[in-house]
Amino acid sequence: MSVLRGFLWLLVFLLLGQATVELFHLPMPSGVIGMLLLTIFFGYRGGMNPDVVHVSQPLIAMLALLIMPGVVEIFFVAGQFADQWIAIVTALIAGTLLSVLSSLLLMRRYLPTSDTPGNPGDE
Template sequence: MSVLRGFLWLLVFLLLGQAVMALFRLPMPSGVIGMLLLTLFFGYRGGMNPDVVHISQPLIAMLALLIMPGVVEIFFVAGQFADQWVAILTALIAGTLLSVLSSLLLMRRYLPASDAPGLAAGNAGHE
């Protein structure tokens, strides 16, 4: 039942993202908007729902498969973007740096210090 509840959480926020995208005519995928809303919601609540954590772990393991269709599609439309390589490269670098920075800040905010991998083992000899 936990898997079903977690899936429903994700589905509700995906639909909310779709509604926000259609209502405000935003040029973003509804899944991205939904995940931003989900992050803001759980940030406001002060923590994650265990059901969402439970269903998210298998999805994270398959993340490469979920990204693959978009990666394959770029080969068919690459000619349309040939004169915009500077903007694309800048967006890729800035996006990567911002995602790493935001991941770092979120992990520092929501993970207890004892859950950090290697932290307990690294401090064992210094006590």
């Protein structure tokens, strides 16, 4: 029953994402919006639902398989963007750097610090 409740949570937020995209005409995938809403909801609530945690672990293991259709689509539409390669490369570089920077800042903020003597970073 835990798996069913977890999928129901994910489905509800996917549908909320779809409704948000349709309502506000956002140029983003409904799954991304739904996961942002799910993150905001559980962040506000103070923690994850155990059912969602239980059902999401196998999905994370299959993440590459879930992303594959979007990656394959790039090969079919790449010709439409051939004249915009400078903007694409700039967006890729800036996005990668911002992603690494935000990950670093979040890790430094939320990972516990170790105050034990002899730590390599204490010198």
